[in-house]
Amino acid sequence: MKTVSLLAALAMFAFSMTASAAADADAATKAMKDNGCTKCHSVDKAKKGPAFKKVAADMKGKADAEAKLTTFLTTGPMVKMEDGTQEEHKALKDPAVVKNLVQFILAQ
Numbered sequence: 001m002k003t004v005s006l007l008a009a010l011a012m013f014a015f016s017m018t019a020s021a022a023a024d025a026d027a028a029t030k031a032m033k034d035n036g037c038t039k040c041h042s043v044d045k046a047k048k049g050p051a052f053k054k055v056a057a058d059m060k061g062k063a064d065a066e067a068k069l070t071t072f073l074t075t076g077p078m079v080k081m082e083d084g085t086q087e088e089h090k091a092l093k094d095p096a097v098v099k100n101l102v103q104f105i106l107a108q
């Protein structure tokens with residue numbers, strides 16, 4: 001049931017964003033689900049990977065934030081999991097999906 005409540009939270013969140021955000025939150029939410037991002041990330045809670053709110057906070061004010069995250073999400077760099085093991089981060093191919101996800105993440 002954990003997945004269901006997470007999706008509900010994401011859906012509610014997406015709904016609250018639609019008025020102001022440039023990113024398409026519905027598409028971002030769907031892309032994250034389709035690509036398994038939600039196994040390791042959520043908007044406001046750290047899982048295996050950092051919460052997107054934290055990523056956005058860390059990137060705040062950085063001119064190259066969008067470029068950095070785009071590179072991160074397309075090149076599959078090695079990342080450290082919470083338990084200390086390393087694995088290649090999930091890499092995405094579709095530039096439109098990546099752009100929307102990056103904008104969505106930075107808007108948190």
Ligand code: HEC
Nearest residue numbers: 035036037039040048049050055072079080081090101105
């Ligand atoms: C197997 C777990 C896992 C999956 C699946 C995963 N991530 Fe991550 N992600 C991580 C970890 C761990 C980090 C932390 C990397 C670090 O700090 O070294 C991370 C970091 C990030 C960051 C921050 C990069 C930065 O420079 O601060 C973003 C953005 C991100 N992931 C987005 C995504 C998206 C989008 C997806 C789906 C396409 C995804 N992740 C799938 C584990 C995962």
